[in-house]
Amino acid sequence: MSEAGAEGGPASRLYASVARLRASCAADVGERERLLDERAAVAATAARDARETAGQDIAAAGGLAEPTSLGGQLRGVLAALPGVEVRHPDAGGQPATLTRTLDEWRELAPAASDQVAAIVAAHRAWSATWIRRSSSMPRVGDDLWRDLERLDVLHQSVRPLLAAAVAAAVRAAQAAVDTQIEATVARQTAARAAQAAALRGAADRLVAAAGLAATPWEDRRWDAPLPPALPERLIRLGELETGLPEALELDLVPAFLDFPLDAGLAVGSDAAGRDGAIRLLRALALRLIAAVPAGMMIVDAVASVSSGQPAHAGENDRSPLGARSWRTGNDVDSVLADLREQVEIRTSRYLRGRFATIDEYNASAGGLAEPFQVLLVFDYPGGFSARARAQLLHLARSGPPCGIYPLVQFDTDALQDGLFPATREPPRAREVDWKDGPVDPVLRALRQVTTRRLPPDGTGLRAAAWDIHDPAIGEAARGLSPDDPPPITFSATGEPRTGAAALLARVGAAVREPPAHPPAVTLDGLLAAADRGGEATSEGICDLGADAGMLTVRPETWWRGSTERHAVPLLGRGGTRDVARLVLASGPDSGGGLVVGAARTGKTNTLHAVILTLALRYPPTELRLRLVGDEFAGYEKLPHACVTRMHGDREPALAVLRGAEAEARRRADLMTSFLVELPDIAEYRRVLNERLARVIVVLDEAHKLLGSADELGRALTRSVAEIARRGPSTGIHLVAAARTVSGLPAASRVALLTLPQRVAFRCDGDDADLVLGAGNKAAGQLTGAGNGVFNAARGEESRNQPFRGLFLPADRRESIVERLGEHVAQGPGDQWQNVTAGLPMAPPAS
Missing domain, CATH: 3.40.50.300 (P-loop containing nucleotide triphosphate hydrolases)
Structure with a gap:
């Protein structure tokens, strides 16, 4: 497949910007995932450390880690004493923190234990006397009952307060990472928004400066189109899905090709998509005609005898472009030989050691400029001999610098069946790996556009998507929505009835008349x-x-x-x-x-x-x-x-x-x-x-x-x-x-x-x-x-x-x-x- 130009035209630069923005978005996701992983790791470490520290403090406090509350145990001891009536006064609510719980436990537990022990001893002494008056029986004060209740509250508070302490430690540990994440997201959002705005501006500027060949068919200029005075630099194909996040509000960009083309184009589909592929080529041929001064684009076409496809770019038998239609094998060989001869002449006469492309030569040639040429090929490889395929391969590789471009429509089913004897490579499996390109060397020398069948929708129908396979565009190429060609209609007397027909009529007249390029203003x-x-x-x-x-x-x-x-x-x-x-x-x-x-x-x-x-x-x-x-x-x-x-x-x-x-x-x-x-x-x-x-x-x-x-x-x-x-x-x-x-x-x-x-x-x-x-x-x-x-x-x-x-x-x-x-x-x-x-x-x- 042909490489994109080293410097790249405006379309290539636009798609490079899309690819860079997509890469930046992917890098942003990776950076955020790394920070989230770091956040999770920090949280796990903080939780573990908090549990270990709190567990040690709870164990050191004595009794808090026991399944039964110390308050309940001491209350049971007192309840066993004669004459003691257990009371449950209000002991207050749960402490706010585990630290306060531990501090309060350390203060109450020993004192309550000592008081209960003293009361038990006093009861024993009272019980040992001969004369036991009830008035002298040891009493349990309200403060002790309240302390025992409080010990119960403290014991019950340990588990939820431990969980809260661990959660607080996790939150504190995560706070720094969260701050970093927020700053990262804010930085990424601002940077991507600026990138998207710049990309949107670049696309808008391209559209604003676009000539006829790069405008949608509904543009008013197509109502009465005129050939340009100089070659235009952008050719529209349709629209491309960018694959960018919805938040950037940049789902689609215009699908352009830089002109002059640096490679021909191969459009492939299965049998169901053949008509769509032919429409795409017709639309492209019409735009190429509109991109150059009248008479500066010559169109030839070849199609197999069985295809039934009109070979010229127009839709009427008058062929207002003056294009020649070739169908037999000898015809195909002849037109390819003529074009190869043109490549050799232009290379030796104009390019070798002087100009890199015929466009550069034309810029200095004035009225001696050489026209661009397009060869439309339908249903390739039907009707192509081995010699014709070799000629077409040479044209695909050497023609673009000379301003000669093959535009080829081919059948991907035939490709999958291995029906390309020109290649030495073995047939691929039924599902072609388009990442590596097709096996046919002619197609590999061209920029490819192919259909991709989508899963059936609710009606059971299978829709198709178009993809461009071009290293200059990269992943930005998926999801092409090609423009269908406009109607090309003539009256019974040959008068154009649509804008596209009027353009072809003007160009056809210029082709049939002697060329008259105005001299440069010196x-x-x-x-x-x-x-x-x-x-x-x-x-x-x-x-x-x-x-x-x-x-x-x-x-x-x-x-x-x-x-x-x-x-x-x-x-x-x-x-x-x-x-x-x-x-x-x-x-x-x-x-x-x-x-x-x-x-x-x-x-x-x-x-x-x-x-x-x-x-x-x-x-x-x-x-x-x-x-x-x-x-x-x-x-x-x-x-x-x-x-x-x-x-x-x-x-x-x-x-x-x-x-x-x-x-x-x-x-x-x-x-x-x-x-x-x-x-x-x-x-x-x-x-x-x-x-x-x-x-x-x-x-x-x-x-x-x-x-x-x-x-x-x-x-x-x-x-x-x-x-x-x-x-x-x-x-x-x-x-x-x-x-x-x-x-x-x-x-x-x-x-x-x-x-x-x-x-x-x-x-x-x-x-x-x-x-x-x-x-x-x-x-x-x-x-x-x-x-x-x-x-x-x-x-x-x-x-x-x-x-x-x-x-x-x-x-x-x-x-x-x-x-x-x-x-x-x-x-x-x-x-x-x-x-x-x-x-x-x-x-x-x-």
Whole structure:
């Protein structure tokens, strides 16, 4: 069976987290059992010691250990004397403790014995006299009768008080262990709750960032599905039972496969489960088609002549995927030979010594990307010759790195009967040990999903459960509930009637048409397009001024722009001619920008585009950048920039924002210190002919900074709101990026939404409604990383501008930053010392 990827994708990491949590819960149980065993041992020792000590004390007291009470014995002696009438006065209740009983016994027993002996002697003396008067007969006083009764009470108290003393000793001995157990349980409960919350959050983030291929069929995106612009990274199978304690409230997690797959899939069942296995493969094939751009997934299928199984993934004879169906033995050999040849070509041409997988190659190949390929195999090994099985084994082992994946449906009954002559291993017993995997080498090279028959229920029926056998998932794999495929329905004229059918129709059309992959958005192309179109303002297009010239990647074209009226960073291409860009000016609709999108959709790349296109166009005397975020490492070399990295601490970000506030106030005071108040920085520069640079604060991960309603979060929110309100007129602008706005406190949402220009990448519905407006659905239609919507009018739908963002690899960014640093004519101390007075030139110490 194929090994999971060394690093593991998001699905593998999710299931590893489930496995770790299950292991932690099992370890917790073991630790608690050990403490309970220790508690029992401590209790037994304490009980034994308490009994031994008390027994010694009772024996030393004399008489307490006798079966007959000393009080009764002495009472009998007195009763035998003539003229003595036995009385039973009240002697009080049982002592509170065994110790008090022993102390009282030691005091009363000898005295009572002596008194009775004295009375007996006195009676003998009285009886020996010749003249015996009754008035002189010795009497037994009430105190003695009370003492004898008391001795009876003490004697009767020994047994229950001994038991109570032993119980008290046991409780005292157990108390320390109980304290330890309580602390352990509390620690375990808190730790597992935190682990479960983190796991739940990880699953939620995966679901929130999931593309079409990883969403349930009932997701609205499946109503009108569109192929993604880039391959998606998660493929949904259904849901998995976690096997975690109910108290953690995490019974199920989504069942995902990481894409590209690191192994093919074998789905096995008995005859009763065959239809379910085929449905699982069909659903998986449809999701694989939905995971890649149109035309980037080729589907072939083979089935035995007797199976009657349509070989293509669709449910109609038109086969909108363009898939080829193979049934005869020669056909099977032919398709497998073709796929093996593809493996050899891709390995030698693209992978060997260059790329680990075809996906890595595709990332750099642009329009020359190679499509992924899927081979659906039904009723294996029916119709497979020994040669075909060998070909399929090679495909199972070598195909996945090349983007070629066999998906095999097989019969576990046939496996149990030993009907796999390709193996040298002897047939197994009727019950297959799936822990070690199936005996067939083809199936052992694949990730397996198999049925497990459950005991009959009350109706006598036997239900089936599905299990994934994958070392990357481990025990978390038991209890898979696979998603059945959605209906794929076409009209009599071939028009799709369901979302899945519409997707297949679109993909089929793309397969039949010449491939047309849009070129990557390069910096060279973006700069050229921007200069051809001029620069945009909130009112339309304007030129850059006579001194600006054309900006290219050549250093001689850099730093010719002026920020007197505005600073214009570029975002990406909105088609073959249009360019999406922010306009940072003093007007109410151009003061700043907000970028929102789920993880890995293009937010941070957009910030890189903003930073670099600004730094190329404008010299440090015209532009200063305050970069706040952990993704901005390396920009310290940029002569325009001061970088503040947070490393989880929000205080440095607050210092930068407060510095920007202070600079805005300083500039506002400058503009009001004349007889005629100057409305903004552009007028100030025009009237005074004094250069005053615009300052752009770029804030990454704003949702982390503003996500808490604590004192620090409120201070950050106030600073953001103040800069957004007062900054633009003074040339201080804010560009902020966040994964979410809807999840922030109300004041933080309001502060960010004060920024008028909006950039939306793929995000959830609540964020889309906030960023672009409730009636603007453009963000919900985005697919693929880097595809966004720019809106310069606070979300007004008519101003939507779809675009594909600029992407610069890290090494290219570093190269440009290095060259910009070398472009400096002289040190910043003379040239820029007064450019942004009042702003910290370096991040505060963290």
